[in-house]
Amino acid sequence: MKSQIPNPKSQIVIVGAGPAGTSLAIRLAQENYKVCLIERERFPRQKLCGEFISPECFRHFRELGVFEEMLAAGGERIVETAFYAASGKRVGVPSKWFNDEGGALSLSRAEMDFRLLERAKSLGVEILEEFSVVNLSYEKDEIRLVNLRARDGGAKEVFADLFVDATGRARVLGKLAEKQKFQIPNTKSQISNRLVGFKTHLENVSLERGVCEIYFFRGGYGGLSYVENGLANFCFLVRAGVVREFSSDAEQIIENLIFQNKRAAETLARARPVRDWLAVSVDGFGEKNLRAAENLFAVGDAGAFIDPFTGSGMLMALESAEILAAAVIENSSAETIAEKYKTEHTRRFGRRLFVCSLLRRAAFAPALAQILISALSVGNTPRKFLARATRPREV
Ligand SMILES: Cc1cc2nc3c(=O)[nH]c(=O)nc-3n(C[C@H](O)[C@H](O)[C@H](O)COP(=O)(O)OP(=O)(O)OC[C@H]3O[C@@H](n4cnc5c(N)ncnc54)[C@H](O)[C@@H]3O)c2cc1C
Numbered sequence: 001m002k003s004q005i006p007n008p009k010s011q012i013v014i015v016g017a018g019p020a021g022t023s024l025a026i027r028l029a030q031e032n033y034k035v036c037l038i039e040r041e042r043f044p045r046q047k048l049c050g051e052f053i054s055p056e057c058f059r060h061f062r063e064l065g066v067f068e069e070m071l072a073a074g075g076e077r078i079v080e081t082a083f084y085a086a087s088g089k090r091v092g093v094p095s096k097w098f099n100d101e102g103g104a105l106s107l108s109r110a111e112m113d114f115r116l117l118e119r120a121k122s123l124g125v126e127i128l129e130e131f132s133v134v135n136l137s138y139e140k141d142e143i144r145l146v147n148l149r150a151r152d153g154g155a156k157e158v159f160a161d162l163f164v165d166a167t168g169r170a171r172v173l174g175k176l177a178e179k180q181k182f183q184i185p186n187t188k189s190q191i192s193n194r195l196v197g198f199k200t201h202l203e204n205v206s207l208e209r210g211v212c213e214i215y216f217f218r219g220g221y222g223g224l225s226y227v228e229n230g231l232a233n234f235c236f237l238v239r240a241g242v243v244r245e246f247s248s249d250a251e252q253i254i255e256n257l258i259f260q261n262k263r264a265a266e267t268l269a270r271a272r273p274v275r276d277w278l279a280v281s282v283d284g285f286g287e288k289n290l291r292a293a294e295n296l297f298a299v300g301d302a303g304a305f306i307d308p309f310t311g312s313g314m315l316m317a318l319e320s321a322e323i324l325a326a327a328v329i330e331n332s333s334a335e336t337i338a339e340k341y342k343t344e345h346t347r348r349f350g351r352r353l354f355v356c357s358l359l360r361r362a363a364f365a366p367a368l369a370q371i372l373i374s375a376l377s378v379g380n381t382p383r384k385f386l387a388r389a390t391r392p393r394e395v
Contacts, residue, residue: 010033010034010160010161010162011034011036011159011160011161011162012028012033012034012035012036012160012161012162012163012164012328013035013036013038013146013158013160013162013163013164014035014036014037014038014163014164014166015037015038015039015133015146015163015164015165015166015167015172015173016038016039016040016165016166016167016168016172016300016302017037017038017039017041017043017113017116017117017120017127017129017166018047018113018166018168018300018301018317019112019113019116019300019314019317019318019321020166020168020299020300020301020302020303020317020318020320020321021037021039021164021166021167021299021300021321022037022113022116022117022119022120023060023064023116023317023318023321023322024164024166024299024321024324024325025037025120025125026064026065026116026119026120026123026125027063027064027321027322027325028325028328028329029120029123029124029125030123031325031329033328034126035120035125035126036125036126036127036128036158036160037117037120037125037126037127037128038128038131038133038146038148038158039117039127039128039129039130039131040130040131040132041129041130042129042130042151043110043113043114043117043129044110044111044113044114045110045113046108046109046110046275046278047109047110047113047278048197048198048199048235048278048279048280049109049199049233049235049313049314050199050212050223050225050233050235050308050311051106051107051108051109051112051225051227051233051235052078052081052104052106052212052223052225052311053070053075053104053105053106053107053112053314054098054104054311054312054314054315054391055095055098055099055101055102055103055104055105056098056099056312056315056391056392057105057314057315057318058099058101058105060315060318060319060322063322064116064119065119066115066116066119069115070105070107070112070115071105073107073111073112073115073228074107074111074228074229075105075106075107075108075111075227075228076105076106076107076209076210076225076226076227076228077102077103077104077105077106077210078095078103078104078105078106078210078211078212078225079094079095079096079103079104079210079211080092080093080094080095080210080211080212081093081095081104081211081212081213081214081311082211082212082213082214083213083214083216083373084213084214084215084216084261084262084263084264084373085216085261085366085369085370085373085374086216086217086218086260086261086262086366086369086370087262087370088261088262088263089370089373089374089377090263090373090377091373091376091377091383093383093387097384097387097388098387098388098391103210104212104311106212106225106226106227106233107227107228108201108227108228108233111228112314128148128156128158130150130151130152131148131149131150131151131156132148132149132151132172133146133147133148133167133172133173133176134147134148134149135147135176136163136173136176136177136180138180138181138293141293141294142293142294142295142334143160143163143177143293143294143295143296144159145157145158145159145160146158146160146163146173161295162295162297162328162334163293163295163296163297164296164297164298164299164324165292165296165297165298165299165302165303166298166299166300166302166321167302168300168301168302169282169283169284169301169302169305170302171288171289171298171302173292173296173298173302174288174289174292174296174298174302175292177292177293177296178289178292181292181293194239194240194241195220195237195238195239195240195281195282195283196237196238196239196240196243196248196279196280196281196282197235197236197237197279197280197281197282197308198235198236198238198250198253198277198278198279199233199234199235199236199277199278200233200234200250200273200274200275200276200277200278201227201231201232201233201234201273201274201275202224202231202232202233202234202268202271202272202273202274203230203231203232203271203272203274204270204271204272205224205226205232205234205267205268205270205271206266206267206269206270207224207225207226207232207267209226211225212224212225212311213225213263213264213267214309215236215258215261215263215264216261216363216366216369216370216373217257217258217260217261217264217366218242218257218260218366219238219239219241219242219257219364220236220237220238220239220242220363220364221236221237221309221363221364221369222234222235222236222237222258222264223235223236223308223309223311224264224267224268231274232271234268234271235308236253236258237282237308238253238257239364240281242257248279250277250279251273254268284305285305285306285307285353285356285357285360286304286305286353286357287303287304287345287346287349287350287353288302288303288304288305290303290338290341290342290345291338291341291342294334295334297324297337297338297341299317299320299321299324300316300317300320300321301313301317303320303345304316304320304345304349304353306349306352306353306356306390307356307359307360307363309359309363310352310356310390310391312352312390312391315391315392316349316352319348319349319392320345320348320349323341323344323345323348324337324341326340326344327340327341327344348392348393351389351393352389352390352391352392355386355389355390356390359372359386359390
């Protein structure tokens, strides 16, 4: 007989304390579920991300009880995102096209993720930091426990009725489950594992306040915006072949490639990193396996990864956590949770992911980006239509 998973006495284990995992933990704790949140790092930690928090996230922050403190954390309010072709041609997307919240927010992930985690702690979520999930064990078709390795070398097992993979693009639990069940991973939309993301915080940038700028260049694109403490976050995504060409050196890529974008050459001319560069490989956009085992669900990037140029990955992480939380609270078995979650996930994200799969072609081809930016600079209507096609329909 299958266990009846979702009642407040059930133990729910969430792995990964990014916005998806922590917001899910908060939502379930608000309904008195017993939640254990497992995270490999100790917070606050730097995280590779454009750090652009789309204004639709604010509704989530309110519901999660962190809105005021997110706004008070010293980030930059972003009223416009400006896209620049290599020639310097510009097209702007005002944040107010997404909602009337007074702009997006540019805040470091170190701050944002830490504040969410502190909120989860205050609601009684059990938090295991510096523990990585390294394996899992099945009983019949259900996962019974995950094996953890502590940073100091120790080991631990955690049992639960329901497991959530919130480990981001790494999909650690999903991959372990697929391996153990000899399933073929869902590769439908994994078009490439040939991208690398870089990020650091910079001082001395020449950037207008309140604007997030996106630069297209051969083999990739990058985003620049102020965060807290007068620093700016610069994050770029580039084909791995290009990275090899420049010996994986972020500064060489900037000087020799990104500076071919006229606007980037102006804003970054005197910039200096104040931290080490972070780099990660980025593989596969689109929807992944939402349920790799009977009682294992994927949220956030582990469930679907949207292109960074939309600045809406964190929004999708918060939204997917919201719909999984609702499915868990409303339903009484893994089967019904899965049905509800899958249906809602497709309804909310299917169109957005499809639109981005088309726009992606332009993002990595400077000539196409130039044509698109020129075409979109003519009038507001097509630009507004396209920008909103990457966001929730309800807006
Ligand atoms: C180059 C780039 C730029 C981006 N820019 C933006 C942007 O400007 N705005 C935006 O909204 N989105 C952006 N995104 C997307 C955004 O970063 C993600 O959508 C978002 O972080 C997803 O949140 P998540 O909680 O699903 O996963 P993550 O934030 O990746 O969190 C996963 C967590 O799981 C932990 N973890 C991993 N493995 C284990 C393990 N084995 N055991 C325990 N814990 C583990 C990790 O340490 C991490 O804390 C960008 C992405 C990239 C690649």
